[in-house]
Amino acid sequence: MTEDTTAFPPLHEYALAHRCPTCGAEPGAHCEAPRKQAGIESRNRIRERIGQPPVQANPLHLMHVTRGDAGNRHYGRDLAAAPWPEDREPGRRYDTLGRA
Numbered sequence: 001m002t003e004d005t006t007a008f009p010p011l012h013e014y015a016l017a018h019r020c021p022t023c024g025a026e027p028g029a030h031c032e033a034p035r036k037q038a039g040i041e042s043r044n045r046i047r048e049r050i051g052q053p054p055v056q057a058n059p060l061h062l063m064h065v066t067r068g069d070a071g072n073r074h075y076g077r078d079l080a081a082a083p084w085p086e087d088r089e090p091g092r093r094y095d096t097l098g099r100a
């Protein structure tokens with residue numbers, strides 16, 4: 001049996017739904033993380049120089065770790081409250097984002 005990926009949103013959406021404990025970014029707003037952004041831009045400049053296509057950053061890597069942790073804990077609570085995968089309705093979401 002394959003995991004139903006519609007049951008829960010991706011982890012970066014969980015993280016984005018929380019206020020960032022590190023930089024104070026509001027829920028839904030991106031982190032103020034210029035060094036993280038600069039690191040990705042610098043890596044892509046190097047890739048461009050050697051003829052490689054730019055990499056798309058994982059949205060979680062542009063957020064502060066503390067915010068990712070808050071998202072992970074929220075996901076863990078939702079997962080614990082949801083029925084077992086075999087008892088879930090196909091296509092239904094079991095997250096509490098937007099209602100938390």
Ligand SMILES: [Zn+2]
Binds near residue numbers: 020022023024033
């Ligand atoms: Zn942040």
